[in-house]
Amino acid sequence: MTYAIETRALTKRYGRHTALDGMDLAVETGSVFGMIGPNGAGKTTAMRLLLDIIRPTSGDATVLGESPRAGGAALRRRIGFLPGELMLEGRVTGRALLAHYADISGPVPAGRIDELAERLGLDLTRHVRKLSKGNKQKLGLVQAFMHEPPLLVLDEPTSGLDPLVQQEFLTMVREAQHKGQTVFLSSHVLSEIQTAADHVAVLRNGKIVKVGDVATLRASAVRRVVVDLTDVSADSIRNTLEALPQLNDLTVMDGDIVHITGTVEGHIDALVKAIAPFHVVDLRVEEQDLESSVINLYSSEANNDN
Structure with missing residues (x-):
């Protein structure tokens, strides 16, 4: 069995506040793994540590077989990331912004961007600064999925999306898994996690209090x-x-x-x-x-x- 993500006693402290406390986690390659928990539980902190956006206080992690810090930009190009607080501004069109991201992330299959935009109902000709929150979220999803990375890390991916687009997103997740990609996502929407994920971790105050398959989670809902x-x-x-x-x-x-x-x-x-x-x-x-x-x-x- 291979793992796309492994963490061992991963910890992040800010002064006296512990944002993530000794997280041990193993995410199997090709699976859809969900993290749930209220605001402040540590979900976003965990994702930022995996992407080397922030550095751990102690413990370590392996992502796609590499240390996030040692893997650097080459490792991050193999990851599709959607942050929980997506900040998109600028006097450029959605298409131009995605072309810029494609230069950073690596090759994007021909027609892939237009296909994803059509599925999500996203107009790529509009300027980014004029887009609604929901349309900015769609743009973020396109940039995460477009280069078909081995690992997708998605923080609250359906925030601001209407129900029909949420269903299309879940279809995209299942398609990614069918291609062998690993999906690591967080959400406040329990039904969304139950629909999308194979296994789930429940966080409280920076600690994992429960890890199990979706059937176990559903039984305790x-x-x-x-x-x-x-x-x-x-x-x-x-x-x-x-x-x-x-x-x-x-x-x-x-x-x-x-x-x-x-x-x-x-x-x-x-x-x-x-x-x-x-x-x-x-x-x-x-x-x-x-x-x-x-x-x-x-x-x-x-x-x-x-």
């Missing part, structure tokens, strides 16, 4: 459910649902339609089977924001340590 039923009494359905260990924060409001809300940890199969005998007017399953889901993972981890 917390979702809000809303159910409307008729032809059932509130007391009857309350007694039925209170017996489900996965269902928490249960609220049952009586009326012509019995309105039920709660949160489900893990799979919803038991809930669906419990309400199946009744007349279901509406059922909504809403994924909670990533921070809430991660807090649940943190709590589980803390309980395991006690």
Whole structure:
């Protein structure tokens, strides 16, 4: 087994503040690996260390078989990078800017830039400074993908993109993996990570608290459910649902339609089977924001340590 990224006790401190604390990570070549966590968890710091934008306080890393520092510009040309805070300005068109990046990154297949721009709905004739945040993000994606590098490092890649473009981005990720490229991405969008990634690392306060495959992450996710039923009494359905260990924060409001809300940890199969005998007017399953889901993972981890 080969690894596109390996880190050993990778640490970055700023004075008394530890931004990344002893990260041990191995990203298999040809995989899609996701990092999730709230702001300040250490995701961006980890990516900047891998690209030698900043230097570690201690520990070390290997990227595509080389030290980020020793690999220098030659190594960075083998990486497609999209920063989390993309700053694009200038009185040049998107096409001209991408041509400049192509001179830096290396050969770009003929027609590749136009193909990616068309897929993302990006007008390359417009001046960069006049582009919206979403269109600047599209431009950043094109420059990361266009030279088909062995490794893609993407920090919050769908920020500012509309849902249809997000889906196209996920298709691009799957295509890259099919070509043997490795994709290392971070996101606040739990469903995006679940769709795109093979394995996931969860960060908290600069530390990895959980690493696992996507199925494991999905099983520990917390979702809000809303159910409307008729032809059932509130007391009857309350007694039925209170017996489900996965269902928490249960609220049952009586009326012509019995309105039920709660949160489900893990799979919803038991809930669906419990309400199946009744007349279901509406059922909504809403994924909670990533921070809430991660807090649940943190709590589980803390309980395991006690």
